[in-house]
Amino acid sequence: MMPYATTPGGWMLVLALMLPVVGMLGIFALGLRHAERIAHATLLAGLAVALAIAVEVGRSGQAVTYLIGGWRPPLGIALQADGLSAVLMVMTSVILCSVGVFARGSFSSPPDGAEVRRPFVFWTLLLGLWSALNTVWLAQDLFSLFVALELLTFSAVPLVCLDGSRDTLRAALRYLLFALAGSVFYLMGTGLIYGAYGTMDIASLHQVARADWATSVALGLMIVGLMAKAALFPLHLWLPPAHAGAPAAASAVLSALVVKAPFILILRLWFDVAPQPLPAAAGAMLAGLGAASILFCSIMALRQARLKLMIAYSTVAQVGYLFLVFPLVMGSAAEMPWDSVGWTGGVLQLVSHAFAKAAMFLAAGLIAEALGHDRIADLGGAAKGVPVTVAAFALAGLSLMGLPPAGGFISKLMLLTAAVETANWWIAATILAGGILAATYVFRVVGSALAQPRAGLVMKAVPLNRELAVLTLALIAVALGFLPLQPLDYLGIGRGGMP
Amino acid sequence: MAEFLFAAAAIVLVLTGLGLARMLWGPSPADRMMAAQLLGTGGGAIAVLVAIAGDMTAVLDIALTLALLAAFAAVALTLGEPGSKRRGGEE
Amino acid sequence: MSLAVDLVMVLLILTAAVWTILARDRRDAVIAFIVLGLLLSLVWMRLLAVDVALTEAAVGGGATGLVLLRACARLLPVEADGALPGLRLQVAVGVLCAVVGACLAAVILSPPEPAPSLAPAVAAHMEDVGLKNPVTVVLLAYRALDTLLEKVVLVLGLIGVWALAPDLFWGGRPASLRAAVPSGTLTFLARVLPPIGVLIGIYLVWNGADHPGGTFQGGTVLAAMWLLVMMADLGDPPETRALRLRRLVAVGPALFIAVGLAGFGMADGFLSYPPGYAKPIIVAVEVALALSIAVILGLMVAGPAAKEPDQ
Amino acid sequence: MSLLLDLFTIVAVSGGLFFFLAGTVGLLRFPDTLTRLHALTKADNLGLGLIVLGLLPQCPDIVSALKLVAIWALVQLGGATASQLIAEFARRGGGER
Structure with missing residues (x-):
């Protein structure tokens, strides 16, 4: 396999990760008078970046890659957009933009510009969620992917109980427990993988993965954890009340995008990390x-x-x-x-x-x-x-x-x-x-x-x-x-x- | 000298560890908290002994942190006593 | 000798861990959990992982116990709810934990020989960064992206906590942390300790570049001192709408991102540091991060707004 | 000279160990909460104090020695406050379930 190297246009991957974070911090630090405007500007810019990355992948016929800080894996972290990631990124940004248009109706700030709970929480967490999803689509390192899952959990769970009723709080708590249990399983597996191979980089693991007991246990733990997050039967119990209790704009994002992230991770563990066949x-x-x-x-x-x-x-x-x-x-x-x-x-x-x-x-x-x-x-x-x-x-x-x-x-x-x-x-x-x-x-x-x-x-x-x-x-x-x-x-x- | 200090650290560990029996017996949370308190002090003692014996001055910072936060758990315990059921639950 | 010490540690840890689960009273379980944290700190020390031991001492000693004990105090009124898990669920969870534990044990007890490690690679490039603490080099250079995103997780967590406030109270102060019964002793401690604690917190952050320590440990210590002041009623939690507060929360991650993006122009790209200036830049980022961590942790413990904002 | 200092260390640290022993025994054997608290403070004050005192001559540099003293002082402060708070807590009956 070719070693990683930053490709032309690789910097756009950094933008895809950082734009939503900057938007989120902006809303947080500046107060709500700007919330929707900042969120919409970020959504549009992010859509443009996602499309540009998808075009670059198609044009060059190869994955767009970026090495963070110039450090080569396994020491450093690589971001990579292959065809699949590019499709997922475009899908994510198109859906988020539509949700952004839709949500103006339900989460706009009052005319006097005062800060209100629901819009503030919704727009910040929507952007947080986006950075999480883009990290899941792009990161090539099992631990970075864990951080991405944490970003995902902590932006998704509060969206469930945005209405603040007793039932939605209960649903959110149950979701949190399932999601955290899943994270723990995933993290244990990642730890075992690092202990066995000394690397958490997916491409490196692909070359050295052995079909031994340690690898099976590690992958098994990770996949079970991700199954809980993806709501696969019989670990789906948390999903219906959570997704039904959230406000429509949030439910749409949770159901359309958030449950897909753990599935993609299982797919990658299965075909990119696990020893074949x-x-x-x-x-x-x-x-x-x-x-x-x-x-x-x-x-x-x-x-x-x-x-x-x-x-x-x-x-x-x-x-x-x-x-x-x-x-x-x-x-x-x-x-x-x-x-x-x-x-x-x-x-x-x-x-x-x-x-x-x-x-x-x-x-x-x-x-x-x-x-x-x-x-x-x-x-x-x-x-x-x-x-x-x-x-x-x-x-x-x-x-x-x-x-x-x-x-x-x-x-x-x-x-x-x-x-x-x-x-x-x-x-x-x-x-x-x-x-x-x-x-x-x-x-x-x-x-x-x-x-x-x-x-x-x-x-x-x-x-x-x-x-x-x-x-x-x-x-x-x-x-x-x-x-x-x-x-x-x-x-x-x-x-x-x-x- | 180093062996003596390491041994002393081990003895402190055993002694303060025995105090955990009080954590199990109770009977009141105050008693259980005392076991934690003793172990905190013991942990500080172990850290200073190991730091000097092993010439690892960085370990002194662990002792410093433990010492700084020594009273923290006890403070937290007294805040959450049953006599103050309404505390923090104003809404 | 050392085997005996290890066995004693294992025994103590198992005692604390099992008691955390078995204790009937929530508060007893939390006390056992605090003890467990202390013991874990000693274990990390024994394993020569001083950075981790420091983190455990700061987080376990400063924040976790307070959060959990506060949660216990709030849960007491609903104790009669009878919302304890049923026996079947308890057995199922127990069996699951036993299976997972057995699998983990089987893997860990047969490690690969020699154990693969990135440590030599970490050491080989440390000179390029100019710091002497390998942990800080990993956190702020090689894996800076993870560190950055983890701070974003903290901000999102704070938003999640705040989201629990009733609409009416949005932007107001969190519930006061003060003791139910005023205590002169506590006030005394809260006057004497914070200046020293702040000094130690700053020291840990500063020291982190070349020796064990760093942003998280330092930030946690700072947060603990702030919480102590609030608990002694020497200062109420601030209004969550205060923009100055918000900016303190955001300054760490924001500076980190700015430095990262500046790398496009001044170095080899995102999150790479210009040669020769790596150390001052990293120290500046660490200081800002420690400040943000301290404020975020303090606010998280204080909880969502519980009063209407002042007019 | 160094032999004398070593001897001093051994004596002082052993003294510290003795007070830790006393603290633990007291914590386990004394009949009620307040007397047990009394035993605990012995370990806090004298146990750690004597160990720090004994270690001072062995310090590699002055900074470590200062840190040792600071640790001792902080434990004094923290231990005294904690036992005071626990005592108030126990006396108010908050300790009982």
């Missing part, structure tokens, strides 16, 4: 838990009376699909994992779910604002009052069900193809069953929203720009469905160096 049983076990997530939580979603809880259970189910990737990629005939249909299908599932789920949570927030409640049975009239929002919800729902023409269709079809190719029939059956269940719970909502309003129902008007922000996300989720049905070369960029 891994036992097939290990991959099947993760996929089995993923399948359990899909079936169990889809059924739970069906049984919910509240819209936001339903969407939260759907998140656990959709994250379950991601864990199907492991046996599909390991059993594939492709030369490299990322050349396989399963890999592309998994990544597309991640990205399309992110856009669809963000759109859904924001739509649910607008519907709740318009109607004053989010009981699924009483949504009648919503389609008349906020038609754009309901349309966005339905479009996002297409993606979750896996119907054409939506991103979720193409990703699930790819996973299905991979499952057939590798003769994992039970996975194929799970994907189909999950699609049917998703269709049922989405249609239940849409059907209810299309029903006639109850007599005397007064609906609050919702600003169009917030509705359009939601629609944009849903349309992107649909547009992903027009990608060709084959492995995407872009996702393999920069990974070629890893044998």
Whole structure:
């Protein structure tokens, strides 16, 4: 493998990490009169940086790399954006920008400029979350990734109890305990890895990892910890109350982005750190838990009376699909994992779910604002009052069900193809069953929203720009469905160096 | 001389460690806190002995920190006594 | 001899740890936890990890006990809630811990020979940085990004604590830390100790460049002194909306980032220091960080705003 | 001369050890909280004090010696305050469950 070296444009990776931090500190130190303005300026600049990095990755055909302080790993820390990271960064910034537009309606400061709790906390933590996510996508060092997980936890948990009610506090506390337990497991594993290999740099580990007892224990601990953070069945108990209790703008970010970070870390541990080939049983076990997530939580979603809880259970189910990737990629005939249909299908599932789920949570927030409640049975009239929002919800729902023409269709079809190719029939059956269940719970909502309003129902008007922000996300989720049905070369960029 | 001082440090460890029995027996939090207090002082003594015996002056800073914060836990304990249930819970 | 000492330490640590779990009363458990911290500090000393021992002594002795005992005091009224975990959960957690513990033990008891280490590489480049304490070199040069992001974690943690305030109280003062019963002894201590403690805190920060010590230890000591003053009612916690306070919180990470970005123009890039000036820059960053850490820790212990802001 | 100083160190440190012993025995054997507190202060004052005194001649430099004295002084201050606070605490009955 080529040793790390800073590539042209590598400095942009530093910007991607530091911009949100600077914005967060700015809001903190300057007081709220500037909060939204600082946050929006930061969001726009960050979007530009993410796009520039993605273009540079595509242009050069190799990973964009930066060595912090010029110190070469394993002594120093490397940041690296390969094709996958670039996609994740663009996804993150587009979703955050839409959420930023949406949240102006719910988290703007009062006209007199006084500082208020909710906007202050929301905008600072949103930016904190962004720096955490970018660190997860870019860092190449297991300990830096631990710090990134801590950033993620401490920005995500307070967002859950932003409303301050007793129930959301309880949900946030439970989330905190799961997240911290996960961090402890991850940290123990990292310590064992350093003890065994004297390095925490992922690329170095890739070359020296041995299939021994210490490595298995370390990776096992880390993956279990990350499973708790990713809410994989049966460690998902914290997620539904937490994501349903948060304000809509926060739920969108938590469900669309935050749970994806631990999954990406598991993916990297699995394919970039662990000694290959891994036992097939290990991959099947993760996929089995993923399948359990899909079936169990889809059924739970069906049984919910509240819209936001339903969407939260759907998140656990959709994250379950991601864990199907492991046996599909390991059993594939492709030369490299990322050349396989399963890999592309998994990544597309991640990205399309992110856009669809963000759109859904924001739509649910607008519907709740318009109607004053989010009981699924009483949504009648919503389609008349906020038609754009309901349309966005339905479009996002297409993606979750896996119907054409939506991103979720193409990703699930790819996973299905991979499952057939590798003769994992039970996975194929799970994907189909999950699609049917998703269709049922989405249609239940849409059907209810299309029903006639109850007599005397007064609906609050919702600003169009917030509705359009939601629609944009849903349309992107649909547009992903027009990608060709084959492995995407872009996702393999920069990974070629890893044998 | 170094051996003697190391041995003295070991003895302080054993002696103050025995005090932990008071932490287990109690009966009151005040008694348990005394065990912690004794171990704090003992820790300082061990640190100075080791620092001089091993010629590691940096270890003196540990003793300095322990000594500076010697009363801290006791202060914290007396703040949180049952007689002050309302303390800190004003909201 | 040394084996006997090690065994005694292990025995003491196990006693404190097991009692932390078994103690029926929360406060008893916290006292055992404080003892555990003291013992761990001695263990780090025994392992010649003086920097870690200092951190443990400062954090364990200064902040952890106070935070936990304060939490106990606040929890007392809800004791009757009966919110203790059920027996089944306790057994499940116990089994999980036993399995994890056994796995860890199995790995740690069969270490690779020779143990791989970055220590020679750390030492080889220390001259480039110009400091003599390898721990500080790792924290502020080789792995400066981690150190920087950890400070950001602290700021986010503080925001998280503040977020728990009721809307009405936003920007106001945290609940007073003062003792329920005024005590002349405490007041005396709070008048005499802080000047000395501040001196020691500054010393630890300054010393950290070349000897064990550094920002976190120094910052924690400073925070402990501030908390002592607040507990003795010689000064209330400040209003959380005060901009001067906010800037103290932000100055450490902000200066760190500024220095890092300045590296693009003046050195080899982000977080690299211009040759020859590394030491003064690092010391300046450490001083600012220590200040921020002290304020953040103090504010975290003080907690969210509990009074309406003054008009 | 150095032999005499060494002898002094041994005597003083041994004295310190004795008071630590006394403190521990008192803490374990005395019948009630306040008397046990009394035993504890012996270890604080005399145990550490004598050990510091004994170590002074062995100091490699003046800074270490000053640090030793500072440690002793701080433990005096902290120990005295802590025992006072614990005593007030116990007397108010805060100690009992």
